[in-house]
Amino acid sequence: MDFSTENIFKYHGQYDKVVTLSFNPDSYSAKNYGQFITGIFQYTRDERIALESTISNQGYENHHGHVKLKELLDDVCDEQKEELIRKGIDTTDIIEVFSANITIPKNEFQETDQRSLPAPVIIETDFSNYDYDPIAMGMYKSKDRNGYKLTPYEECEKIGSELSHSIKSIEEIKNEEYIDPASGKVKSGILLHILHSRRRRQVLNKEEEQVFQELEIQDLSYKIILLRKTLLEYVQKKDIANDETQSILNHIVPKVIPFHIKRLTQNKIPAWIDLERYLHIYFHHVKEVQIGSNKEKSAFKYDFNEIDMLMDIVLSSIQVEIQKHFEENSDKPYKRHGTMSYYFKGDYYVIHIEPDGRLMTFYKVK
Numbered sequence: 104m105d106f107s108t109e110n111i112f113k114y115h116g117q118y119d120k121v122v123t124l125s126f127n128p129d130s131y132s133a134k135n136y137g138q139f140i141t142g143i144f145q146y147t148r149d150e151r152i153a154l155e156s157t158i159s160n161q162g163y164e165n166h167h168g169h170v171k172l173k174e175l176l177d178d179v180c181d182e183q184k185e186e187l188i189r190k191g192i193d194t195t196d197i198i199e200v201f202s203a204n205i206t207i208p209k210n211e212f213q214e215t216d217q218r219s220l221p222a223p224v225i226i227e228t229d230f231s232n233y234d235y236d237p238i239a240m241g242m243y244k245s246k247d248r249n250g251y252k253l254t255p256y257e258e259c260e261k262i263g264s265e266l267s268h269s270i271k272s273i274e275e276i277k278n279e280e281y282i283d284p285a286s287g288k289v290k291s292g293i294l295l296h297i298l299h300s301r302r303r304r305q306v307l308n309k310e311e312e313q314v315f316q317e318l319e320i321q322d323l324s325y326k327i328i329l330l331r332k333t334l335l336e337y338v339q340k341k342d343i344a345n346d347e348t349q350s351i352l353n354h355i356v357p358k359v360i361p362f363h364i365k366r367l368t369q370n371k372i373p374a375w376i377d378l379e380r381y382l383h384i385y386f387h388h389v390k391e392v393q394i395g396s397n398k399e400k401s402a403f404k405y406d407f408n409e410i411d412m413l414m415d416i417v418l419s420s421i422q423v424e425i426q427k428h429f430e431e432n433s434d435k436p437y438k439r440h441g442t443m444s445y446y447f448k449g450d451y452y453v454i455h456i457e458p459d460g461r462l463m464t465f466y467k468v469k
Contacts, residue, residue, distance in 0.1 A: 106197040107165035112154040115200060116144035118208035121175065123201045130196035136179055136187075145171040145188060147442045148451045148468060151212055167194045181427075211449025218404045218448060220412055236300055240264050254375040254460065255292075256364035263296025267304075273297065273311070291318055326359050326378060333382045337395045351392045354407060355385060367415060367462060368422035372429040374437075376414070376462040385410070388466040401469035404450065414465055417447050418454070425456065434458055444468050 115122050123141045126133035132140075146154070157163050169191035174184050211218075243261040246253065253261060266276060276282070276289050283290045289297070298315040301307045307315065338348055362381065367374040376384075385392050389410055390402040405413050418425070421439075428437045437456040444451035455464035 106194045106200065108168040108170055108194055109154065109157055109163060109165050111144065111170055111194065111197075111200065112146070113158045115202055116146060116170070117151070117155065117158075117210045117212070119143055119211065120202045120208065124172075124192070124197050125199035125201070126196045127198050130193070132192050132196035136174075136183060136192075140172070140174060140178065140187075140192075141176050142172040142174040142187070145173050145446070148444060148446075149442070155213070169193055214449055216404075217406065218450075220405065220409050220416065223412065235303055236264050236268065240268075249371075251371045252373060252460070254364050254366050254373055255377075256375075257366065259290075259292040260296045263293045264300050266293070267297045267300035273314075291321065294318060295322065323360070326362065329378055330355070330359050330382065333379075333386060334394075337386060337397060347394065351394055354391050355382075358385075358411075367418045368425060369419070370422045370426040372426050373460050374418050374422070374425060374456050374462050375460050380462055384414075384465055401467045403467055414462075417445065417452055417465075418462075420447065421445060421454075429458065429460075436463075 121141065121143055123139055124132075125139055126136070128138065171189075171191040172187045174187055179187070239260065243253065243257065243264075262281065266281070270276060273289060273294065281289055281293055288294075294314070295318045298307065298311055298318065301311060302315060334343070334348070334351075342348055359378065359382075362378050364375055364377050365381075367376060386394065387397050387400050388402055389407060391407045393400065393402060403410055403413065425437050428435075436458060437454070439445045439452070439454040444453055446452075451468040453464055453466055453468060454462075456462050
């Protein structure tokens with residue numbers, strides 16, 4: 104029983120190796136997936152814990168069963184990929200498992216040390232001779248033409264840039280879609296992008312410059328007020344001045360000041376995060392800014408400055424799955440939790456995205 108579920112985990116699965124499987128020609132797997140298939144074995148957190156406990160005992164028993172596989176080469180259709188993840192491959196169908204041992208195998212699930220992400224590849228490009236607006240407007244027109252939804256921030260920038268080039272003054276804007284019914288004025292998010300555009304082109308008049316500065320202060324005030332309100336959910340007012348709280352503020356304020364709604368996936372139905380959920384995730388699950396009872400919650404194993412990249416990488420790696428979910432279930436949130444928590448480099452993550460694309464929850468299972 105060379106290819107029992109236990110031995111497959113012991114020699115390949117626990118190390119997250121990329122493997123190529125060869126099947127018995129008369130087996131269901133060969134007839135359904137082809138003679139060969141390449142992928143990575145998949146396990147829930149509980150399955151990993153149970154299998155690690157089993158193989159740690161000498162003389163453990165071997166059993167045939169099903170092993171789940173994430174297919175990597177797109178040699179099978181979407182339905183077959185789903186079957187491989189949900190049901191898996193019968194180990195009795197396997198006649199060979201090939202894996203290239205290029206490096207010393209490492210069980211990342213067992214590691215307790217702080218993790219690190221690969222350094223990003225930085226491509227330096229000089230855009231000093233390019234106008235931002237034509238590039239941005241061209242990008243948004245292309246997205247509209249190809250059926251890509253925009254985040255709330257992108258939508259405001261698109262409208263603001265277009266209006267900035269089509270009007271001579273703000274008073275010309277009469278479209279009710281762009282007017283705040285409460286104030287009767289252009290919505291602040293759109294107006295800020297109109298003025299940003301006019302400022303880049305150096306056509307702001309004195310009155311517009313004053314409005315622009317007021318909107319910048321208003322935007323900054325909103326961020327600081329939301330930060331303070333969120334912080335007061337975890338500490339009392341009298342404790343804001345203490346050393347621990349000040350250390351937390353020193354970490355988080357530089358991220359809050361430049362923040363705007365951020366696109367997290369590049370597919371047609373994007374996942375995005377706003378400041379309210381961003382602060383929620385940081386205060387609950389980033390060790391440098393956890394406070395009070397939040398210290399009992401699970402914390403990411405990455406450096407403070409890698410958390411944003413971690414969210415980007417994890418969500419980008421499942422963006423096709425997210426896209427498919429919302430195409431088929433436009434009114435239902437996307438969730439990965441419990442046995443479906445998403446595995447990435449030794450950790451399992453809980454993810455919750457609302458139907459409008461807003462990321463609500465992202466944390467590591469404790």
